[in-house]
Amino acid sequence: MKQAKHEEIQSYIKKRIMSGSYPVGHQIETEVQLCEKFKVSRQTVNKALQSLANDGYIDRKRGKGSFVIGPFVQKSMRRHTSFTKDLESVGIKPGSRLLKYDYISAKDEPEVASALRLAESDFLHYFIRLRTGDNIPIAISYSYLSAQAVPEIDFSALSYSQDKMLQDMNIHHRRAIYQLSACSPTEAQMKLLEIEHHTALFRNHHITFNQYDIPYEYVDTYYIGSKYTYNIEVSTELSEVQEQNEQEKYK
Template sequence: MKKPPKYTQVEDYIVNRINTGQLKVGDQIETEEQLAEQFGFSRMTINKALNKLVEQKYITRISGKGSFVTSSHVTKSLEIQSSFTEDMRSIGLLPESKLLSYELINSNEIPEISKKMNLKENVFVHYFVRLRTGNSIPIAISYNYVSTEVLPAINIEALNYSFYDYLKSINYTVIGSELEMEAVLPTPIQKELLQIDQGALLLSKAITTVSFDGKESILGYFETFYNGNIYTYKFNR
């Protein structure tokens, strides 16, 4: 019986270990060097096998660190909205946030975004950038614009945790979001933060509405860049 191609043998070996529970989400697999020595194949063959596994969303490759199992994958419906925290918990990962920057900016500095948020002139906006992780693996970067007219003050420390949970704790109810999705190429900074070498990111653009004291208002505009190896969005017809 003819043997399958060499790279396929490596793929099958790793997939079998994932499917049998020997490797779990977040576990690191052998390096290219170790697999080449184990199978007696060239580094080129091993590299091809690992890239195939990335395409199939079994693993993610992080520059300078290695390859990690990501067989649990988030497939989100555009019609059923959930937070990043809920997404991570749904696939058994510990959701975490890291605040990268925070500042107050004038709405006049961001005319296009101000228009999306229906902001007046010279209104201050909370602008903060966060890195989102699951089991400490970088998964998404969010750029957030929140109206001070709707949310006058923010506990900065709370931005290191779930923003949705924080809103709930101060009696805001998230009603929903208008979403736009597109695939984009990562910037050098995004590659570094998400620790990826290749592939497109999934960009979610959301205008989120909340209710507070019986009044509905546009809270803000949120751009989130997701690692496409972890996230897929679908539209249910």
């Protein structure tokens, strides 16, 4: 079904915001420029821009133009939330496309096997997924699931929420070990995420443990850097002397 013209304009601008081509603060094309580009009336362009503003993508400033304000995900490291929940929290429709699946021997991935406490004779589910928001690429995840913990995979669930699939199997997240870093995209990632070579990716590597504190998941996810913000709260333990001083204040 062919898109209406105002929807075509919205998709054009959304795609550039989500890919990072139009970063936060970027001034998008003027109404006149968009009219000329898409061969439409000012009314059609205004409808598209107002819809983007209502959805939180842009801020329209009278006499100045339209500026990108989001959306981007602010993820707290204090508790576990899935990609699906992260996007839904900012009003973005999450999606997932399975690019590859293999059932492999643990001995072929010794680092993963060690992290998941598997023997050489055990097996792994390995799959690659393209994660999307409003049908626009946001991230690529490379996942290994222990076949000891997860004997079978529901492939339809991988197109929506892996967490939901695991919960239905009575596998619940207890804790995770994270390693966060920035990196440049590979040629394959650039093509899948529809980004330029200068776009920074945010790598989230983590190992997830179930309710029995057994590791079952080993994942590398590469997000378009402008789309995800991680909030990390840390605290410093008081020394015994400081604690005594604090107690004295309230005596």
